[in-house]
Amino acid sequence: MNQGTDQELLSFAAQTLERQGAAVEVKPDRVIALLTQELKKQLQLPEEAVLGDEQAPLIYGSPLLDRLIALATRDVPVVYAQIEVPYLKKAGFEQLIGQDIVFLDGRLRISNRAEARSTYMSLVCHYLAMSDERKEGLIEVGINEVNGAFIPGLADRWQDFQTLFFAPGEVPPHFPVRIESALSAAMLTARSAAEKELADFFKSMERRLRRDVKSTREYYEALRSEMQSSLAHPHLTEQQQAERKAKIADLPAEMERKIVDLEQKYKVQVTLTARAALRFLIDVVQVFIELSYRKYQRSLRLIWNPVTRALDPLACENCGCTITRVHPHVVGSAIKLLCYACFQTGK
């Protein structure tokens, strides 16, 4: 299997392509698709395309995945609004650094602050988990459109504020025109949020699988010992004996096939569909920071968000994941802000 090929991403790619009219064949480590002219153009792939191999890797952050997400979400209704905030924090940001966002190393100094506007997206997704049973629900996640970081609490709290919706044609120019990377970040965040919601469901399917595998093993063990003892029967002909011995020898393979069937039965397939995107313009406070780490310096900007009343998390500058614990790391002569995993691997 290719490094990083993810079953969820393969099944997402297959579903998206099928819905858009492609003929799709799903292999364990890749998707083979016969694309329509339009899909060829949009995905920048040949007519007979292989997704998930080295030429077209299907991994987080890859342009191909972003294009697929854009395709999956192109019919999602988008509404635009401004959130009216009654007040913006004026001081006391020092205390929030180390509380909302922790820098694991380096020295920080706040150099300035300014009121500004930032754009956010709240994405409503439907999830459907199919296995021996099904479970579905809606999930709403909020992200900062600028860096794609997940903003906990935004999706729950924006409705507590006065919201001014913009009519089509009256949307102010603050929103980035290209929506793909924000949608991509929101979809990936929604996917992990849906998986959290489904944790009990996954556990229950695993429990049932373990239970059924156990009883299958017990059944075959009982069958084997019963057949073994029947060999001692005095009236058994030699041929009958040989037949029974062959059956006993086949039992382990038969049991393994049953177990594979059970694993298939309890496998969970999750489908996530974006239903609506709300894009918000929010007045925020920009907090300008000078960071010194070893002999290097850099400036960075944090955002105080009046809806969550907290500093927005950052995005790891290598993998893009959301971070509230920031690991400064020197690459060349520049400081990069990384997540723990990227810091550990020295990216």
Ligand SMILES: [Zn+2]
């Ligand atoms: Zn990272």
